[in-house]
Amino acid sequence: MPSSQFAHSERYRYMNGFNSYHESEAVDGALPVGANSPQKPPYGLYAEKLSGTAFTAPRHENQQTWLYRILPSCGHSNFEPRESSTYNTNPENKPYEKIHHIPNQLRWDPFDLDETVDWVHSLHLVAGAGDPTMKTGIGMYIFAAGKDMDPHEAFYSADGDFLIVPQHGVLDIRTEMGRILVRPNEICVIPRGIKYRVTLPQGPVRGYILELYQGHFQLPELGPIGSNCLANARDFQAPVADFDEDTESEWHILCKFAGHLFQAKQTHTPFDVVAWHGLYYPYKYDLGRFNTMGSVSFDHPDPSIYTVLTAQSDHPGTAVADFVIFPPRWLVAEDTFRPPWYHRNTMSEFMGLIQGQYDAKTGGGFQPAGASLHNVMSGHGPDAATHEKASNVELKPNKVGEGSMAFMFESCLMVGVTEWGLKKCQKVQQDYNAESWEPLKPHFKRPTPKKIENGAGEVNEGVLGDKAQVPHWTS
Numbered sequence: 001m002p003s004s005q006f007a008h009s010e011r012y013r014y015m016n017g018f019n020s021y022h023e024s025e026a027v028d029g030a031l032p033v034g035a036n037s038p039q040k041p042p043y044g045l046y047a048e049k050l051s052g053t054a055f056t057a058p059r060h061e062n063q064q065t066w067l068y069r070i071l072p073s074c075g076h077s078n079f080e081p082r083e084s085s086t087y088n089t090n091p092e093n094k095p096y097e098k099i100h101h102i103p104n105q106l107r108w109d110p111f112d113l114d115e116t117v118d119w120v121h122s123l124h125l126v127a128g129a130g131d132p133t134m135k136t137g138i139g140m141y142i143f144a145a146g147k148d149m150d151p152h153e154a155f156y157s158a159d160g161d162f163l164i165v166p167q168h169g170v171l172d173i174r175t176e177m178g179r180i181l182v183r184p185n186e187i188c189v190i191p192r193g194i195k196y197r198v199t200l201p202q203g204p205v206r207g208y209i210l211e212l213y214q215g216h217f218q219l220p221e222l223g224p225i226g227s228n229c230l231a232n233a234r235d236f237q238a239p240v241a242d243f244d245e246d247t248e249s250e251w252h253i254l255c256k257f258a259g260h261l262f263q264a265k266q267t268h269t270p271f272d273v274v275a276w277h278g279l280y281y282p283y284k285y286d287l288g289r290f291n292t293m294g295s296v297s298f299d300h301p302d303p304s305i306y307t308v309l310t311a312q313s314d315h316p317g318t319a320v321a322d323f324v325i326f327p328p329r330w331l332v333a334e335d336t337f338r339p340p341w342y343h344r345n346t347m348s349e350f351m352g353l354i355q356g357q358y359d360a361k362t363g364g365g366f367q368p369a370g371a372s373l374h375n376v377m378s379g380h381g382p383d384a385a386t387h388e389k390a391s392n393v394e395l396k397p398n399k400v401g402e403g404s405m406a407f408m409f410e411s412c413l414m415v416g417v418t419e420w421g422l423k424k425c426q427k428v429q430q431d432y433n434a435e436s437w438e439p440l441k442p443h444f445k446r447p448t449p450k451k452i453e454n455g456a457g458e459v460n461e462g463v464l465g466d467k468a469q470v471p472h473w474t475s
């Protein structure tokens with residue numbers, strides 16, 4: 001089935017296409033024709049430009065949007081710090097937060113739901129690298145919330161783009177560009193600076209966020225795959241313009257700026273955009289629409305074949321952030337160890353599980369709402385039970401991951417783990433290695449040396465190391 005079956009039905013309309021130039025107007029004629037900033041925009045609206053890249057960024061990278069709104073965003077009081085001693089999501093903003101750079105493989109039990117907080121206060125930085133003030137690096141979060149944001153609050157992050165992966169519950173996100181419903185097995189990207197308010201129509205929510213401090217997410221190059229497959233551009237959905245008229249209520253604008261929370265007041269809704277056009281907007285994607293590729297002969301390709309979205313570093317092919325999924329798929333490779341091989345990578349890998357059981361970890365320790373981190377050059381692979389099973393199973397065509405969706409935030413950066421992620425959350429499994437890999441048994445058996453005939457009718461006892469013992473020796 002090339003789409004997910006959701007328990008919670010869709011309630012909004014969208015425009016389709018990744019990195020497509022969209023335009024949307026909630027009132028006919030609200031978009032000026034031709035000009036972006038006429039002397040008098042239609043219906044007395046203000047024109048406001050929101051830039052997601054430098055003005056002079058190359059055309060293929062340039063992301064800007066023109067907003068036509070009842071009042072411009074700048075009409076608000078000064079920003080004041082809020083929860084300044086407790087709210088910190090900046091991984092390099094020492095000494096407020098101690099960051100642990102450790103080579104241990106880490107795995108977390110499922111993170112708890114928290115019904116006492118709203119979206120803004122649900123964000124827990126688990127790991128990260130870089131610094132939003134330098135627009136470098138990433139942050140990896142767990143969120144768990146049980147309350148709607150206040151009806152007169154809006155939030156934005158000045159630090160980066162949020163890639164949101166819900167694991168439990170439903171997010172109803174009202175953004176400046178319109179409304180988006182996001183359910184488990186869907187993801188949503190809200191670019192830097194775009195204001196939004198999150199409500200929870202199905203009660204408590206929980207999930208994961210990858211915040212990208214530099215650049216924006218792109219679809220991966222397809223190379224020899226061709227012009228289709230993996231995540232197809234047409235399946236990304238952007239909201240349509242939707243506005244309120246409210247120029248009397250007091251609104252609180254909450255801002256995450258260098259990892260800290262600030263608030264300003266204004267007497268008009270930020271959700272007053274009557275029309276917009278451009279390339280800089282929030283969007284969502286159903287992971288069930290991912291067209292998964294794989295081997296139809298032997299071995300399996302690198303997991304980069306499962307990349308949904310990527311953000312490249314300055315070095316092409318090396319990603320600051322890849323969002324990779326492990327969807328239900330057929331494994332048919334012959335004479336192949338089908339789970340992931342054992343490996344140590346220059347990349348760091350943070351994994352989560354939305355639902356079901358991940359096919360490379362069947363020991364029960366990697367559960368939905370849990371996570372794992374395999375940092376730069378830290379060895380990992382299938383647990384002992386999975387290795388045993390996969391080494392002996394009959395290699396018929398086999399569908400794995402049915403009803404499951406694991407994912408990975410992969411980065412070329414070495415990530416540090418926060419004090420919350422390592423200690424305060426109290427979810428780190430102390431026996432991850434002892435349970436997963438220390439039980440692996442050696443299976444190596446020295447071959448018995450063959451007797452070698454020397455050509456003169458004499459037979460010598462062979463010894464290991466003799467080139468005649470090597471089956472592939474051809475000279």
Ligand SMILES: [Fe+2]
Pocket residue numbers: 343349374380
């Ligand atoms: Fe890995």
